[in-house]
Amino acid sequence: MPKVKNKVEVLAGKKDLQVNRRSFQPFDPLACDFLSSMSGELMSDPLAKQYPDVISFAYWCRRAHLLSMKEQFTDEYIRLGLGCVFHIAPSNVPINFAYSYAFSLLAGNANVVRVPSKAFSQNSIVYHALNRLFADQKYEAIAERSVFIRYEQDDEITGELSADCDARIIWGGDSTIHTIRKLPIPARSIDISFADRYSFCVIHSKSILQANEQELSRLASKFYNDTFLMDQNACSSPHLIVWLGSNEEITAAKHRFWHHLSMHTASKYDLQPVNAIDKYTTLCRHAIDLTEPRTITTHGNYIYRIHLKELPSAIDSWRGKFGYFYEYNTEDLNSVAHIVTNKYQTLTYYGVDKSLLANFVLSNSLSGIDRIVPVGQALDISIIWDGYDLIRTLSRICDIQ
Incomplete structure (x- = not known):
């Protein structure tokens, strides 16, 4: 993606935007361990404690919760992630981008995440935690499959990233989704849209x-x-x-x-x-x-x-x-x-x-x-969202008979 490289701000992950597209199986142990470590990083950050949404995400990523989701995910098929998922996060919900990434990572995918163009303070806390973990050799395989970028609305950039993804996740209002859907994705790629509800x-x-x-x-x-x-x-x-x-x-x-x-x-x-x-x-x-x-x-x-x-x-x-x-x-x-x-x-x-x-x-x-x-669980986000089973939707079946 040579054109995109010089037009976006890379906040965490692969600086050259060239992510490794090889897929993991859903709930790969390394992916679960990475998110669990992310939970620890955020829970121990004094700044994070000022933001309930950051702590909620950290709590969601704790090992016990990940293992619980893994146990509930039963499937008779062999599954692998789709490849590379391009995320377009909503502009008005700061930490949403982190959940979107976590869902796709657990499904076994590499990820290019466009975060909100507005510089939310709590998001910076997450970027710093990601960069600390990406610097750990233990998580090299995750780091080379992850990049978080920021840019103002630009159809040329979004179009180029869309043309090189195996799935595109769009969060936003109806007009935003209609606009982005005009930008084509490869024939075998899928769109998942989380519209205004x-x-x-x-x-x-x-x-x-x-x-x-x-x-x-x-x-x-x-x-x-x-x-x-x-x-x-x-x-x-x-x-x-x-x-x-x-x-x-x-x-x-x-x-x-x-x-x-x-x-x-x-x-x-x-x-x-x-x-x-x-x-x-x-x-x-x-x-x-x-x-x-x-x-x-x-x-x-x-x-x-x-x-x-x-x-x-x-x-x-x-x-x-x-x-x-x-x-x-x-x-x-x-x-x-x-x-x-x-x-x-x-x-x-x-x-x-x-x-x-x-x-x-x-x-x-x-x-x-x-x-x-x-009441009290409206904001609790899960891998079943808007009627989608995101692990199954963001992975593919290898049918062996």
Whole structure:
């Protein structure tokens, strides 16, 4: 890739961009050991401890978790990685690029990773850890299969990298994906696109009313992690809360839940003035544009709640940031099935039986919802993501008969 070499900034890995394309088997011991060492590097870095997303990635890479995933991955076939995977990370979720790399490495691939062009502080911590590990002769085979690059949007560079990959992973909004897909990849290569998605939360009011103060405090902390840690920018962060129960139960449950969340948020969340203004502007715009009957409740500048009496089918186009939520009351979860399209990714829940949630998806033949997880696990990323089994998708079968 001679043209690309002088146009990109290499942050970690192969300086000449010429990665070794020979594949490993999924969950190769060296790849697992490398990621486990990455976990140790980050956990012991004082700077990393300032960033919850870096520590979350480090925790994800710990040896016990990798071995657990390996044990769950059972396959009767011989598998090898596809070859070289080109990653295009999202611009608004800093550590996402590291997960994307880890998935592909565990699948057995060499990797060229385009990181966000914005210089996030927490990303620099990861680059430094990668370079320390790449300098260790023990991980030479990983180093020669890895490169992390940064460049401003440039179709010529992206096009050249795309033309030389065996798989391309695109994270971003719909328009970004459409633009990049116009740049061809080799005939036998594959595209995996993680597009803009929408997520919501279901809470049973009786469970809130039955919970003690300590349980509600824990719930508030978990919901905070799902939403405020990423300012609701993550596709898996909920924007809509569906409350189950009678009107009386829901009213009482809302009072308890939002009281605890507002206290937790006020003590934890650093709401920047520009974000507060942006949130208020969104509120004004929605007050004008949203035709459905609604009322508005605020908890200082930290939490805005829009109560909808009717749930529009295009609710996924109405999104908030920095603590901006829509609420809808119902006694029957099936009443919200009409809103679920293939844009829906994660459903978080509290106090709802799993069988009811499974029936909701199956009986309504929903085209969306790829994940159903308890409140507090919205941001927990795994090798099963957006409906893809990434280890199988990023590896190939050698069929011996």
